[in-house]
Amino acid sequence: MEKFVVRGGRQLHGSVTISGAKNAALPILMAALLPQEPVTISNVPALQDVETTLALLQRLGLGYQRDDVHSVAIDPRSLNDHKAPYELVKTMRASVLVLGPLLAKRGKAEVSLPGGCAIGARPVNLHIEGLRRMGAEIVVENGYIKAAVDGRLRGAEILLDTVSVTGTENLMMAATLAEGVTTIENAAREPEIIDLANFLNEMGAKVSGAGTDTIRIEGVTELHGGSYQVMSDRIETGTFLVAAMVAGGEVRCENTDPHALDAVLKKLAEAGGQISKGNDWITLKADAQPKPVNVITAPHPAFPTDMQAQFTALNSVANGTGWIRETIFENRFMHVPELRRMGANIELEGNTAICHGVNRLTGAEVMCTDLRASASLVIAGLVADGETCIEQIHHIDRGYERIEEKLRQLGADIERIVCQ
Ligand SMILES: CC(=O)N[C@H]1[C@@H](OP(=O)(O)OP(=O)(O)OC[C@H]2O[C@@H](n3ccc(=O)[nH]c3=O)[C@H](O)[C@@H]2O)O[C@H](CO)[C@@H](O)[C@@H]1O
Numbered sequence: 001m002e003k004f005v006v007r008g009g010r011q012l013h014g015s016v017t018i019s020g021a022k023n024a025a026l027p028i029l030m031a032a033l034l035p036q037e038p039v040t041i042s043n044v045p046a047l048q049d050v051e052t053t054l055a056l057l058q059r060l061g062l063g064y065q066r067d068d069v070h071s072v073a074i075d076p077r078s079l080n081d082h083k084a085p086y087e088l089v090k091t092m093r094a095s096v097l098v099l100g101p102l103l104a105k106r107g108k109a110e111v112s113l114p115g116g117c118a119i120g121a122r123p124v125n126l127h128i129e130g131l132r133r134m135g136a137e138i139v140v141e142n143g144y145i146k147a148a149v150d151g152r153l154r155g156a157e158i159l160l161d162t163v164s165v166t167g168t169e170n171l172m173m174a175a176t177l178a179e180g181v182t183t184i185e186n187a188a189r190e191p192e193i194i195d196l197a198n199f200l201n202e203m204g205a206k207v208s209g210a211g212t213d214t215i216r217i218e219g220v221t222e223l224h225g226g227s228y229q230v231m232s233d234r235i236e237t238g239t240f241l242v243a244a245m246v247a248g249g250e251v252r253c254e255n256t257d258p259h260a261l262d263a264v265l266k267k268l269a270e271a272g273g274q275i276s277k278g279n280d281w282i283t284l285k286a287d288a289q290p291k292p293v294n295v296i297t298a299p300h301p302a303f304p305t306d307m308q309a310q311f312t313a314l315n316s317v318a319n320g321t322g323w324i325r326e327t328i329f330e331n332r333f334m335h336v337p338e339l340r341r342m343g344a345n346i347e348l349e350g351n352t353a354i355c356h357g358v359n360r361l362t363g364a365e366v367m368c369t370d371l372r373a374s375a376s377l378v379i380a381g382l383v384a385d386g387e388t389c390i391e392q393i394h395h396i397d398r399g400y401e402r403i404e405e406k407l408r409q410l411g412a413d414i415e416r417i418v419c420q
């Protein structure tokens with residue numbers, strides 16, 4: 001077991017290189033199940049979730065080879081199984097992304113039901129209903145989604161009841177090899193959807209409209225190999241920018257896409273951050289206590305739920321009261337009791353956290369409960385008086401590559417300690 005020890009009070013200065021996006025890399029790696037030939041994926045972040053994905057692909061029979069830590073060549077020709085077992089799915093919900101590709105490629109799939117997770121119930125009914133519309137027979141029994149199709153999947157018109165990111169991705173992947181045209185309406189518009197569509201098209205798929213709420217996929221009989229570079233991580237970028245806003249200083253994020261972060265940059269500017277940006281970089285300078293901001297999470301292009309916890313930390317030390325409304329997940333405020341242990345003054349009213357900013361947080365022992373909650377505790381630790389001990393940091397390692405090294409490079413006092 002490992003923990004972070006953060007000693008607060010240092011400003012952040014310098015440049016940080018942003019890694020590839022977890023939420024783009026995972027579906028892109030799963031999409032490697034689809035083609036007839038090997039693919040090479042680069043700018044893959046070095047994360048626990050990526051290791052889990054590769055273990056899952058290997059379990060399904062695929063071979064892979066790493067050129068370096070951020071590049072992986074995957075050979076789908078040895079695909080020989082269709083079962084994603086509980087022991088892998090339980091550690092990573094995104095494992096459900098093998099469902100669409102397996103059904104399209106092998107005509108059958110058996111995928112453990114992901115179940116709920118810390119931030120909410122997170123059902124996968126839309127994935128299942130969409131695949132049924134494409135001709136799949138699906139039952140859920142013994143904790144598994146068991147799906148089969150006679151011949152190829154068939155193109156269908158699918159209207160999603162709720163915007164779902166991985167739901168859109170699963171259906172988009174399945175539809176690439178279906179017979180005929182599939183349309184997905186009320187599709188998610190996240191940048192990661194565009195990245196996946198670009199990768200699928202690189203392999204010969206015919207996907208159009210990604211990034212809008214209607215995606216059209218003309219099925220093809222097979223996909224070929226190719227190579228692709230994963231987009232940079234907008235949530236990691238946002239996390240470092242909030243860290244700079246809270247700790248003060250000037251931080252430049254390199255290898256990032258400023259256009260993917262409009263809603264977050266708008267709120268950082270409202271908080272008093274001085275932002276400049278170029279083609280692939282963003283700099284934030286902060287020389288005063290943040291101003292409070294009000295935030296409502298919603299599907300892209302609105303404010304991302306994956307940045308909500310970090311902004312709760314920001315509001316905790318702002319010079320006034322700001323509120324955060326979470327509309328995507330029903331239980332995504334578990335960082336609030338931990339931030340309170342550090343002296344934050346936050347009231348929870350339903351899906352809204354009302355944060356009365358305080359001038360000082362104090363170091364404390366706190367516990368990570370999920371990925372972004374963990375990030376908020378690290379940010380709070382950077383500005384707290386004294387020492388903050390953050391336990392259960394495997395949550396943060398799921399989604400941030402060497403966060404402590406990157407922060408140390410910017411001047412933070414943070415270390416990873418192996419507990420006895
Ligand atoms: C690996 C990955 O990309 N994860 C992201 C993805 O998760 P994920 O794709 O799991 O999240 P969804 O977009 O599916 O969830 C959005 C909402 O739809 C609901 N829903 C979803 C599917 C379904 O079949 N039925 C249903 O009711 C969910 O419970 C939730 O309330 O998008 C979330 C919302 O931006 C992000 O927080 C996650 O970081």
Ligand SMILES: C=C(OP(=O)(O)O)C(=O)O
Binds near residue numbers: 093094306371372399
């Ligand atoms: C909730 C997240 O990821 P996942 O969907 O993989 O749990 C996240 O990246 O913040």
